[in-house]
Amino acid sequence: MTETVAMTDDEIRRIDAYWRAANYLSVGQIYLFGNPLLREPLRRRHIKPRLLGHWGTSPGLNFCYAHLNRVIKARELDMIYIMGPGHGGPAAVANAWLEGTYSEVYPEVSRDERGMARLFRQFSFPGGIPSHVAPETPGSIHEGGELGYSLAHAYGAAFDNPDLVVACIVGDGEAETGPLAASWHSDKFLDPVTDGAVLPILHLNGYKIANPTVLARIPEEELVQLLRGYGHHPILVSGDEPASMHRKMAAALDQALDEIAAIQRAARDGDGGGERRPWPMIVLRSPKGWTGPKEVDGLPVEGTWRSHQVPLAGVCDNPEHLAQLEEWMRSYQPEELFDDEGRPVPELAALTPDGDRRMSANPHANGGLLLKPLLLPDFRDYAAEVDKPGTTTTEPTRRLGTFLRDVVRNNPANFRIMGPDETQSNRLGDVLEVTDRVFQGERYPTDEGQAPRGRVMEVLSEHLCQGWLEGYLLTGRHGLFNSYEAFVHIVDAMFNQHAKWLKVTRHLPWRRPIASLNYLLSSHVWRQDHNGFTHQDPGFLDVVLNKKPELIRVYLPPDANTLLSVGDHCLRSRDYVNVIVAGKQPALNWLPMDQAIAHCTRGIGIWEWASTDGGADPDVVLACAGDIPTLETLAAADLLRQLFPELRVRVVNVVDLMRLQPDTEHPHGLPDREFDALFTTDKPVIFAFHGYPYLIHRLVYRRNGHQNMHVRGYKEEGTTTTPFDMVMLNDLDRFHLVMDVIDRVPSLGGRVAHVRQRMADRRLELRAYTRLHGEDAPEVRDWTWPY
Incomplete structure (x- = not known):
């Protein structure tokens, strides 16, 4: 990384032009259906019928993006950009288009007037793209639909990426979430030797949807103390006058990147075990809806919550709003920013990094490009x-x-x-x-x-x-x-x-x-x-x-x-x-490895060694999914062998839960014929399941014989007790499974009443044992498969 260099007036003029272009494209995405370059006066027919999107955070995101591009070029940085304010989607798309990446990925959205029109039309439009930063957005690894996760994602990206800088814009609304508050501690897990760097930029624009934000309304000294306590050195940038703010932001970024370079150099040139130093971050305080309408219908907008989404919501019906929108968009001077073909003028194009250095084209933001298979040992050896x-x-x-x-x-x-x-x-x-x-x-x-x-x-x-x-x-x-x-x-x-x-x-x-x-x-x-x-x-x-x-x-x-x-x-x-x-x-270990592999490959199968149907049509199917349900099912099968040796029992174990769904519903699903062959279409199925019973019914409700399926699982009965008492509380135990078989196999006849009572009594006795001894009885605790 190079040393800090002050920006010249010409550099400020050019970076401001880029910022204006990104802002213009952001506004156009929210409002325009046609006339993308305002080559004619703005008319009602040029406006989208439904106005969706979020303007308030977009100018701040564009401001940061423009300045990050400068330092990427100046310092030859490998950098990705994470937008915590997820509804700043217009900004992410605008910058990807300006950099050319968007048109490379979506050739139909070309970098000219025709492509700009398509860019505008598709935003928050049926068949188009969402209003937030989304997977469709080149350069994004952060969906943004739910707030709170940007900083954790940023650190995850930096781990084991020693040459990567992750710039993460944290919105002040997002900063109020629990996950984001905890994420500030991620710097205690970042190794300056083997990991990259995260540069948080806390953007204080003062408002959420309708309320002020907490961090924007506490004294600056308190905010600085908070961030220092998290292990950061906050660098403050505040104001609303563009030229001054460009100078401040440029200086802040140079200082932050110099500090990052110094931290990494000290750690990497030494033994890597030195004292932890605070990582730099930037606190950017700028107006919400910056450069947008200052007032609408006599009410303040810029710098208030009213700029959060669509500041001029009545442009379709209110001529004054339409005129104000045109004035707003023309204030960016699009004729200076785009040539006659609608392409960014060469001066703007020169400000963006080249190739993979563009944040919208960085391979780290499309991780599959860099993915290498794991070198896995042979699991059979274990x-x-x-x-x-x-x-x-x-x-x-x-x-x-x-x-x-x-x-x-x-x-x-x-x-x-x-x-x-x-x-x-x-x-x-x-x-x-x-x-x-x-x-x-x-x-x-x-x-x-x-x-x-x-x-x-x-x-x-x-x-x-x-x-x-x-x-x-x-x-x-x-x-x-x-x-x-x-x-x-x-x-x-x-x-x-x-x-x-x-x-x-x-x-x-x-x-x-x-x-x-x-x-x-x-x-x-x-x-x-x-x-x-x-x-x-x-x-x-x-x-x-x-x-x-x-x-x-x-x-x-x-x-x-x-x-x-x-x-x-x-x-x-x-x-x-x-x-x-x-x-x-x-x-208990049930399957040797070769059988385990075959069983997992099938995902579901009959355990012949545990069954007594002899390959014929069973009287009852005992199904199980989960380790404890499997244990109780096999113990029940053992009891049934002793109590009803003539009963044909089939034991079916499920490893891959999705095998229960039809193949029309899930790629792993069983065709109906295979499902029917396993479970039959007319015999009772007693299914012992790890989770809530209704989940099995939800998976198999369309199957033949669903009415014959009786599921046992967790039914929200629990306490501090013993392992076997837990399964008894939820009627998943071996004795209750035997009772379920008795209740559902008519061929057993009336002689089963005594057996059923013995099963119920045994449950009571075993519960009493736990209350007396504080542990399960040896007959269940030490049970093994006896055959």
Whole structure:
């Protein structure tokens, strides 16, 4: 990076021209249906019938973009731009068009008058593009439809990208969200040796939709103290007079980039273990709706909340508003900015960086271009030995952790594990044999596994973990997010936004596939007996299944070997959201590795060794999905063998939950004939499920024989108790499953009344045992498959 150089008057004039051009294009997108260059007086027919979009934040975003382009060219920077105010979509699109990237990606939106007309028309128009920064916008990795995640995305992009600078505009409305407030702590996880830099620009324009913003209304000294407390050196830029503000912003950017260069140089030239220094940031205070109408109908607009969306909302019906719009747009002097063909004049084009240096064309903002496959060890080498089903135990996630240890070892610069302080708790601690937990804060001799760099990132904010991982994935890397099952709900909305992003990008050929977002949910509902009701919730599966089927994969491996197979598959996949639910407590091993691979490849199948139908038509089907439901189902199958040896029982296990849907609804779905062959069309099916029972009904409601399917699962009954009492509270236990069979198999006849009563009595006895001894009875605690 070069040293600071003051801007000349000519440079200010040229950068102001670029800013005016971007502002003109932003206003045009909101309002114009035709007459893009105002070659004739503005008329009603030139205005869109529905006025949508957000002007208020756009001029500030354009101002920053123009100045960032200057420093990219001057310093030959590799930089991407994240717009936290997501509804600044007009600004992002305007700059991508000015840089030429938009026309390269969408040739029909050419960089001339005809293309400008199309650019304007498509914005917030049926069949066009959204009003916020979206996947369709070149240069974006940040959807912006929901506020709070920009800074976490920025840091995720910077990790393991030592030459990248991520400029992140944080809106002052966005700054009020919990995730954004926590994101300021991300600088404690940024390694100046191996990571890039994040340059936050806190944009204080004073207002949200209708209210003042908190950070814009506290004393400046208090704001500075707050930001310093977060570990930043704030550089202040404030005003509303363009020439003065250009000088201030240029000086602030040069100072910030000089400080970043000094921090990185000191860390990289030394041993990398020096004292943590505050990273620079810019606080930009400018009017909301800057350069727009100052008053409308006698009311102030510029610098107020009234400029947030469409400042002149009556242009279709009010001639005064129409005239005011024309005056506003002509104030940017478009005749100086665009030539006779409607192209940006050469002076403007010269201000933009070249090729991949353009922020709208930077490959880091289209991460699939940079994505390299992981070097994965052979997961079969980590298999649990299974000589006989259901007789030995393994902690499944601990076995996966050993596999992940070597994934980390093999991929030291493009794979990270994120989680809210639960890596050890979720039994993935073996990874710490080859890496540390990243932490740039003060460290004590009593700390274990804390270091300035590493592959494991832990912070007690699920929002930060997901935001970091999303930024990391979207810029071409791989990762895993592990969490307690009940608390992954904290990122429900973040998951929604990422899934929507993936849905859109699948239909954009220029967006290259990225590594899948992989969730590992452990410490799950059926083994949170010790933590109680608050920790017992399998409902994330319900949230996930609301998204487009082609994006979503849900896996419920029943043992360690199936978990290894599923884990390897998910790490190799692209453009999915994979949800894996697996236990961390010692659990029975059911399948040797070769059978586990075959079973996971099928996603669903009959366990012949556990069935007694002899390949014939069964009397009843016992289905299961999830490790504890599988355990209880097989224990029930054992009881049925003892109680009704003549009963033909078929055991069906489901690993890939999406196999239950028809193939017309999901790419993994089973054709009806295959589903009918597994479950029959006329026999009772007792389905033991990990989550809420209605989810299974939702997946299979169109199947033949759905009326014969009876699902047991979590029904919001929980407390602090024992593992077996948890399943009894929800009627998922082996004895209740036997009772369900008795109630639904008519061929058993009247002799079953005594057996049914014995099952009910046994439940009462086992509950009493827990109340007396504080643990489960040996007959359930130590049960193994006896055949």
